[in-house]
Amino acid sequence: MNINLTDKHIALRRAVKSFCDREIRPIAADIDKEARFPWEVVEKMGRLGYFGIQTPRELGGAGMDALSYAIIIEEISSASGSIGLCVTVHNSVAVFPLLAFGSPEQRDKWVPPLARGEKIGAFCLTEPNAGSDAGGIDATAIPRDGGYTVNANKVFVTNGGVADICLIFARTDPAAGRKGISVVVAERGTPGFVVGDLEDLCGMRANPVSSIRLYDCQVPAGNILGKPGMGLKIGLAALDTGRMGIAAQAVGIAQAALDEAVQYAKQRRQFGVPIEKHQAIQMMIADMATRVDAARLMVYRAAALRDSGRSFSTESAMAKLFASETATAVTDLAVQIHGGYGYSKAYPVERYYRDARVTRIYEGTSEVHRMVIAKGVLG
Amino acid sequence: MKDLHIIVCLKSVVLEAPRGRIVRTAENSVMNPFDRPAVEIALALRNEVGGTVTAVSMGPPVAGNALLEATAMGADRAVLLTDAAMAGADTLATAAVLNAAISQLPPFDLLVFGTRTADSDTGQVGPQTAVSLGVPMITQVSHMEPAGTGCRLERQCDGFTETYECAFPAAVSVNPDAVVPREIGLGDLETAFGDKAYDVWGLEQIGLSPEATGESGSPTRVLTISPVKTRKACEFIEGDDAQKRDELINHLSNAGLIG
Incomplete structure (x- = not known):
């Protein structure tokens, strides 16, 4: 490759x-x-x-x-x-x-x-009772008056507070199970389109993550993306691409934490020398740098596969899994190197630490990604 | 005012030279940061008056990337001056190459330079080129606007602002704080690096003999380069409080730190 x-x-x-x-x-x-x-x-x-x-x-x-x-x-x-x-x-x-x-x-x-x-766009799949199990959603989009009447309660919608165009996953044919799920485009301002309260999150706090609720929201038939019943196919394709973005995000956060840790280790003195001279710190920095480098290579490989038109589903899942776990590990070590100051808002590493944590959860948890990878490996 | 032809001369500089060795790569070569305001002021004047901006750079092939960045910022045309015989040129030999190349381009109204480069820091190439081309030059320009058949310029010097009116053709160097260079749009970057549309001229195209440039055309030689060793020394000021105060003021004033 x-x-x-x-x-x-x-x-x-x-x-x-x-x-x-x-x-x-x-x-x-x-x-x-x-x-x-x-x-x-x-x-x-x-x-x-x-x-x-x-x-x-x-x-x-x-x-x-x-x-x-x-x-x-x-x-x-x-x-x-x-x-x-x-x-x-x-x-x-x-x-x-x-x-x-x-x-x-x-x-x-x-x-x-x-x-x-x-x-601004948003992707509305998660519901209070459906996250990793995308096929378990309750939202409905029932054909009526030449269009669809949508009822949905979508939560943890990234960009939700500012989104104008939302891709809503809903059942257009409730009797058809997973094959009855479709993607409906709903625009802010349509009667029945309600933006819920912003979530008070641990990290990623500058993103207006919110719930989006649709109450008898009537959309034209032309707002069905692709064909009715293609919802899960569209969702999986989107998440293949999306997880590569989250993996790249995790690499960026981890790199920022590593850079801060290196800078701090050079200036912070303990026992008469900068702490970079202590082997305990050197071991941490070595592990951090190695993991960030490996994660970056995995993300770039997944991207290069995509650019060459080849399948990249397993590789992007591996990149997302490894990069997100790298980001949480590396930001944790960056806080450790900073000692008490790392736990203070005076230094940016505590923000990186909070921001990194969710990369193991959203756009597919680490556990779901292990399922995807295992399926790719085992067939 | 008629459409202008503005030429910006810029340099691709090296960010680092580990152990004193310079190996030019795309990673360690960037457009001289002092040239970005020069490109910006040229583009802003073109947008206001109309015309074209040509970016010109002498350097190894990798310097083409700096020209592509200038193109992504909005330059209409770019010319890379590269030839093995240009290697080792000092500022006068560089000015000779720029002069020869500019003479091959359509007549210019304004020639724009950065004040200096981040790697060699002489600030000489602009003035030497202007002198060799026989055009007036105003350095350290902090503001520029079209006026009459030329432009009105401001430069700051020793706490004073000088205002000039200058007919075209003319040359300027741009104060780094004069303007904030624009950020590059992703689509513009994609187009510039996709098309790679710049002319590549060697000595033959610009009609210059190898003796006139490169090491052989350079009257100066850099014999050695070594890092400056700085020594920190404390100086104690003696006397009563008033004497100490006056002495401290004297020291700071003589060092150019106050006054």
């Missing part, structure tokens, strides 16, 4: 880092503390193409490859996990399914404003 970082990828990383240094890093701690969605930055990102990274140029996007996508998410997430989350969910599980499964009319209608960041 050839992972070829071209001059474009190198220039891209530099350009994204430049944007993050100027616009995101200076506010990252504040937006986390205030649980504030930074519209002023998001609007700039929209104009620069961050909301249509892999969307074709003719639909208003930047037309980039999956490897570029991984690099972008990694860099943004190293500055702010919350903004990285907003961008990756928007691109991979909101815009991508519209591109992959939407009719030309659906793509032309919804994708350009999403790709330009003028509208």
Whole structure:
């Protein structure tokens, strides 16, 4: 497998880092503390193409490859996990399914404003009683008056508080079981579309994660994505792409924690020397650097497979599993290296520690990913 | 005002040279950060008045990436000046190459440089090129706007702001704080690095003999480079409080830290 970082990828990383240094890093701690969605930055990102990274140029996007996508998410997430989350969910599980499964009319209608960041997208699968078991959802979209009447209670919706275009997983044929699940596009402002309270989360606090509730919300028949009954197929395809974004996000958070730990270990003195001179710290740094490097290679491999048109489902699951567990382990060690200061909001590692934890849960838990990987290996 | 042709001269600099060895790669070569405001001021003037911006750089092939970044920022055309015979050029020999290349381009109205480079820091190439081309140059420009058949410029020096009016053609170097360079859009970057559309000119194309540039065309030689060893020393000021105060003020003032 050839992972070829071209001059474009190198220039891209530099350009994204430049944007993050100027616009995101200076506010990252504040937006986390205030649980504030930074519209002023998001609007700039929209104009620069961050909301249509892999969307074709003719639909208003930047037309980039999956490897570029991984690099972008990694860099943004190293500055702010919350903004990285907003961008990756928007691109991979909101815009991508519209591109992959939407009719030309659906793509032309919804994708350009999403790709330009003028509208924000969300993926609404999880319910109070259905998460890992996507086939167990209760939401319904019943054919009526030439369209569908949707009733749904979706929770933990990333971008939910600001989302304009939501992909709702609902049963269009309740009698058909898993084959009766479809994806319905619901737009904010439609009567019956209600945004619930924002969740008070441990990490990713600058992302307006909320519930989305639909009460007898009437949508046109043209709002069914693909065909009725394709819901789980669309969901799985979206999550293949989505988990690569979360893996890239985990790498970015882990890299940020490693960088902070290295910097701190060089300046903090104990027993008469900088703590980097102590072997105990050196062992931690070595483990952190090795794991981050391995995780990054796995993410880039999954992206390169995708770019070459080959199957990347097992590899992206492996990358997501390993990168998210790396992020929690590495941020934990970064806190340990910082000692008491690592547990204080005076240093950013406590934010990385909180932000990293959810990467093992959302867009498929580590346990679900082990199921996916085992299936890929065992057949 | 008629459409302008603005030429920005920029350099690809090396970020690091471990153990003093320079191996140029795409990873360690970046557009000189002092050139970014130069590109920005050129693009802003073009957008206001109309015309074209041409980015020009002399360097090894990897310097083409800095030109592509300038293209992604909005430059209309880019020219890389690269030739094995240009290697080892000092500032005068570099100015000779730029002069020859600029003479091959359509006539310019404005020539724009950064104030200096992040790697060699001489600040000489801009003025030497302007002199060799016989155009007036205003350095450290902090503000620029079109006026009459040229532009009105401000530069800051020793706590004063000087205002100039200058007819085209002219040359300027841009104060690093004059403007904030624009961020690069992802689509623009994708297009620039996808097309890789820049001209590559060697000595033959610019009509310069090998003797006129590179090491053989350079009147100066860097004999050695060694890190500066800094020594920290404490100096105690003696006397009564008033004497100590006056002496401290004197010291700080002479060091240029206050005043």
